[in-house]
Amino acid sequence: MTPDLGHFSLEELIKEVYCTRLWNYTILSALVLYIYYYVTTLDSEVSVMWGAGFGIGKLIFYSIRYFTLFYVIFINIGLSHTHTNVSAETLVFWHFPIIVPGLRTTRCKILEDISYISTFVIILLADFALQLKLYALYQKSKRILTFMVIISISMVIYYTTFAAMVIKNWTIILVTDSEVNLSTHYMIYPSYYNKALIPKLITEGIMLALALRVGVKNMRQNGGIEMSNSLLNLIVKDSIFYFVVIFSLCLSNQLLRFLADPEFFPLPGPIILALEGTLSQHLLINVRIQASKRGGMETEFSLEGIRFRSGLGSDEGVPDGSFGSVYSITSTAD
Template sequence: MSADPNPLDTWKHAQWERFCQLSAATLITYEFIIQFGNEVELFWKKRWSVGKALFLWSRYYSLCFNIGNAVVFMHKPTLDICGNFFHWQNAGATLQLLTTHIILMLRLYAMYQGDKRVLAFMVILLFGEAATMGVFIGVNKPGLVGTNEPIPGLLICADGDPPGEHWIAYYFTAILTIEFALLALSLNKAWRHYRTGSGGGVMALLTRDSVLYFLAMFWTYVLNQVIWLMNRITLNELATGFSFSICAVLANRLMINVRESYYSGNAPEVVEFEIGESRPVRFRRTRATTISRNTNFELETFDHRRGY
């Protein structure tokens, strides 16, 4: 952990952190407001399901979590408040991250049409991620810095790795590893669809949104990784707020977009025309479904009768 040689830079960096945390909370609040209508129509008015419960948990938990973080950074906290905050932030961020990755894994499971090998691989990834995150937030490595006053007179929750060492920085290394694996699965499926021209409208939407999510979040986590490797105590939290809020916003949008696409094309079209004196030829256009199996996973059948 290092501090800026110039105290004025330290004050400036602390202000940057405050503004970034406030901006992240503003972003997720704005998204909550503009998508509230879709939330009511596509989720609250539908029957309860695994997907509905997962969406509502992710949406409201991430909103409260990010606003809570911003509130702490905007005040002048005591040392006890900062100590409790770091425990809350680490545990809360891990819970949000696991929730988001479950949503993404369900999307990938749907994209791969219920492939059990892909499911087994993702379950292993999920449990491995949970265990790794537990080690990073549960093991109190000697030398970790957590303070409410990084320099005299500056009151802000600031934390860092031990001087000349890295520990929390590896937290983002683990996240990047998982994100890279999920991105590879998504890109692989997108490439297959591109080469074969297969997959309906919903499958194309799943592929597009999943790839865009992984590309956006991968670079967000890379930014956090670089910042924590630099290990400036008043810069370490600069981008954490955006990594929390953007991943929640994009994951929630994945679920909203698929439901919106499905329910907007709920009624099949029938086209009728006559050939000579023959009886009418009728073509029935039905919306594309990704998976025909009747399971409990969200978006495998897109069955409106089950509230999906």
């Protein structure tokens, strides 16, 4: 049952306060998770990434690493702090009010705007890392490069437009409730708010299919599913792992937006972004470590410049040898 816009029962207020506390717990969980990963990989950052030459891969790595750190510490904590004041604000999704205690209108709106934009920035940076990896898998194929550029531009336009429309169209309305002695603010979101992650699910599926194409091709030629520590195989395995985790979380979040009560919509967001930033960095560090073990490799780090020697066929430069025979040679290019 939808409460009246100007009146809420005590039970409804208690429910909304409970949901807000759950959201604060997910913020804390995301913060602990990311800080733990950040601290435990500082040695890898110093020993592996600092000495590498400038390249797109290195730029994306540091952008993801420190922008996500900024997000989980300053933006999320700032929002969590505003949720603990005396006043109350109600977020309304499709006319379903969500009362969140402690949101001061001006400060909250600024933080919400920054948080919403930062969410899409982290998503785009993580997608860029995955696309760069695919470019490496396909041996700098021009067709793959063109395809990735089209996807990247499309996603940038989509998320920029989507964020601008949501921020422009949400509205804050001040309402007082004398029965529970609370002042409330209604933040009204447009009806298309729940469709934000659908394009990401589609692009994640496309990129997984492209990565699996390389892996399946090599497994067939190898006559089995034997695994090795080759750079190509590492990228394929990381792609599958990344897809399973991130796609599952994004799909769960999207289903939650369609099926659950609006009060629960914000819950998965902080965890998804922390994990996405963590896994993207893990992929870039792994590739750099594995590639640096190959004899004579230049110190310049560039994922898109990694090549594999395995008797290339004519199919877009995809390696034709088995997993065991695929290894990187010494060239990088940026």
